[in-house]
Amino acid sequence: MLLLNCPWCGPRDETEYxxxxxxxxxxxxxxxxxxxxxxxxxxxxxxxxxxxxxxxWVHSTGCRRWFNVVRDTTSYRVLAVYRPTDPRPEGSR
Structure with missing residues (x-):
């Protein structure tokens, strides 16, 4: 199971997104x-x-806001979470 950290609500299970x-x-x-x-x-x-x-990603059962995630597609590890208005972190594509 993936744990995503919503920039507004904090960490939640992927089933909320x-x-x-x-x-x-x-x-x-x-x-x-x-x-x-x-x-x-x-x-x-x-x-x-x-x-x-x-x-x-959208926090559909929470604040309903969109945000961006940099995720490693080979390990599913979340490398960064940021708001759409923030610049893309180094290392993302």
Whole structure:
């Protein structure tokens, strides 16, 4: 079981959260100008690294706020937790 430390509520069991995908994926500035391929790449193509990876999580049964987690994908160890407004820590992708 994964223990995540919500920046607002403190440590909670992973069952209180929902995974939101890769962090730091920028919304296209002009989505109407994208080709079908570019739009599909934005929607569906994500990194799948071995090692540190920045993810988005929401504390769905608590404060309902989004935050970012850097997690090692090989060991599931949480390396950092930070608010979306904070800079990405060193070592994340």
């Amino acid at each position: 929902h995974y939101g995908g890769q962090a730091h994926v920028r919304y296209p500035q002009a989505p109407a100008d994208l080709t079908d391929r570019e739009w599909a790449e934005y929607l569906f193509f994500r990194d799948n690294p071995e090692g540190p990876f920045a993810e988005r």
